[in-house]
Amino acid sequence: MAPARDSSSKTAATLGVLRDALMVVANVADGGISVPFVKGSAQIAIQLIDAAQVVKSNKDDCRDVAQRAAETMLGLAKTLTRLDPECDKLSDELKIQLEEFQIKLNDIRQVMQDLADRGRLRRFVKRNVDQGTIAGWKTYLDDARRQFVESSLIDIVVGQVEIIKKLDILESGIQNTNMSALTQDQIMESPLLSRTIPAKPAVFLGRDQDIEKALNTLTSQIDPQAHLAVLGPGGMGKTSFALTLLHHPTIKDHFKQHVYFVPCESANSCDQLLFYITSVLAIKKQDGEDILTSMDTFLRRGPRLLVVLDNFETPYDQKGSNQNIVDVLGRISSVRQVSLVVTMRGTIAPMGMSQVKIIKLGSLNPEASKQAFLAISPETEEQNALEELLEEVDHIPLAVTLIANLAKLDSVESLLQEWREKKTALLADGSNRLNNIEVSIGLSLKVKAIQEAPDALSLLALISYLPDGILMAQETLEAKTPHMKARKQALRALRQVALIQEHEGSINVLSPIRHYICKQHPLGQIHRQAIETYYTVLISKYDWDYKTAKPQISPPSSRTAATLGLQLWIS
Structure with missing residues (x-):
């Protein structure tokens, strides 16, 4: 099995390098290549790679298709930079061929995205059909490569640009392209970096007080330069x-009309952040x-x-210092006529932000959660089952939205039963943070603070392992985690990323996070033994009357009875 994993890992790494190379092509296309399709085709190939990385059926074949498409596109870009600069126009025949290639590439991308978004049943039913489709893609891309890259069809003029040098660097394995090296005239307008704001969310309920607070902050006549930070765990609807x-x-x-929306999800450096900001605001x-x-x-x-x-x-x-990011934020927020929402x-x-007001978003209240669900799936009738299902997912907006869309195809009672069996896997058929709750949780675990805290995942696993979390945390945390030497750093990291909830001295996690962590990051045996020892000693200090032990252990219930298998306590 090891060679297969190594091969898969190597393919993923190769696609990562190819993706970076395509980003360079897209960003410098305006600097010398006067062929409109190059920019669009490079962007399509990038999206194709992204989709291939998350498909769950025929994954290796899909990655192979993405790799062939990327290599064909990059080979074409190189060919364009090396031809005779005395010619300045495409032949009509070649224009048609290139347009057809872009249309076909986009068709492949759309179907690949559909493959990535499919549920388990549909993947199983369509598997054999998909294999035939994918084989056809491979044949087409091989023919396109021979036609455009390995033949002499192309008679196009191009200026002197930096694509060849940058691609050679990337193909040597260097993935961190310095975006600041690109001039403004070389920047390509990505559809994700639009100067018009995205559409208003179709359903947005339960945040009236927070919206009112934000409006008062941003339009205040007393403090006209106040900024806003909207914080919270993943899936709480911060973007909405x-x-x-x-x-x-x-x-x-x-x-x-002077409002701008800058998506920073793919801005992996200060240079890229500046590129995104200046593109959206049209700053030259x-x-x-x-x-x-x-x-x-x-x-x-x-x-x-x-x-x-x-x-x-x-x-x-x-990872590393974020001082440059802080400096950029400070520059923008210091301008008197600019208001920032982060x-x-x-x-x-x-x-870096001066005069910032904070809004922390948490779970919806039960009524808002129910109304949001019914706004998406108005035909639902099983009210009792619905309230129980929404309670199971802790009224997290993303989970409510995903379940409501599933309810268009299935009954709430059936979904409730499936949730109890599958937990977060029920809401994991999409390919990104907006339609897959496991992707959303996984992104939080990749934050630098979590990665740099040695015991962060272990502590999160422990909290998730205990159905009632850690009670009386200040007094008992050290005794429950004797092997976690960096427990304080871990606790700060979990707080910083909003992966834990704290209330009246107790620490817990939201239901989807608990189930995901228990599945993906089970508690290690050494920590399991430590917590069992703690409770065994604790129980021995009390009478068998559970009321005596109430400050430390909740009364017997189906949830608490599951805690660490301490059935002896209630037998």
């Missing part, structure tokens, strides 16, 4: 909150200036505006 704000009549009246680098100076001048000379930096944890929590996973606002 920001978009609801941007579309609110009060915001439109206050900022007019001026002659004789660096991009930071041009951005500062643009903001100070412009009208009052509102900028949302969504999923800001991606650039902010990168959304990010966690409980602490990022450094």
Whole structure:
């Protein structure tokens, strides 16, 4: 089995390098390649790689298709840079062929995305049909490579650009492209970096007080430069909150059309963050200036505006120093006519923002949760089962949305039974954080604070292992975790990323997180033994009357009875 895993890992790494190379092609295409399809096709190939990385059926074949598409696209880009610069136009025949290639590539991407989003049953039923489809893709891409890259069909002029040098570097295994090396004229407009804001969420309920607080903060006449940090665990609807704000009549009246939404989920460096911000705000680098100076001048000379930096944890929590990110945030937030809204996973606002107000989003209240569900799936009738199901997922907005969409195809009672059997796997058929709750939780575990705290996952596993969490945490945490030497650092990290809930001295986790951690990161034997020893000693100090032990152990119930298999206590 080991060679297969090694091969799969190597393929994933290869696709990562190819993806970075395609990003370079897309970003510098305007700098010298006067062929419109190059930019679009590179972006499609990137999306194809992303989809291939998350498909669950015919995975190796799908990755092979993505690799062939990327290599064909990159080979084509190299060919374009090496041809005779005396010619300046594509032949009509080649234009048609390139357009057809882009259309076919997009068709493959769309079907690949459908494969990634399929549920288990549909994957099983369609597996053999999909294999035939994928084989056809491979044949087409091999033919396209021979046609465009290995033949002499292309008669196109291109200017002198840096693609060849950058691709050679990337193909040697260097993946961290310096985006600041690209001039503004070389920036390609990605569809994800639009200068118009995304649509308002179709369903957004239960946040009226928080929205009102945000509106008062951003439109205050007393404190006109206040900024906002929208914080919370993954799946709480921070992005939806920001978009609801941007579309609110009060915001439109206050900022007019000068509102901007910058998605930061893929901004893995300070250079990329600057690239995203300047692209969305249409900031051009001026002659004789660096991009930071041009951005500062643009903001100070412009009208009052509102900028949302969504999923800001991606650039902010990168490994190593984030001082450059902090400096950029400080520059923007110091401009008097700029208001910032930053959304990010966690409980602490990022450094660099002055006069920042904080809004922490948690689970919906039961009534709002129910109304949100019914807004998506209005035909639902089993009210008792619905309330129980929503309680099972702790009224987390993302979980409510996913279950409501499933309820269009199945009964609530059936979904409740399936949740009890599958837990978070029921909500894991999508390919990204917005339609797969396991992906959303997994992203929180990749945050730098968690990765750098040696005992963070072990402590989270322990809290998840105990159905009632850790009671009287301040007094008992050390005794329950004798082998966790970095427990304090671990606890701070879990707080920072909002993976735990604290109430009246107790520490617990939300239901989907608990089930996911128990499945993916089970408690180690050494910690299991330590907690069993703790409770065994504790029980021996009390009479068998459970009421005596109430401060430490909850009364017998189906949940607590499962704790560590201490059935002796209630036998």
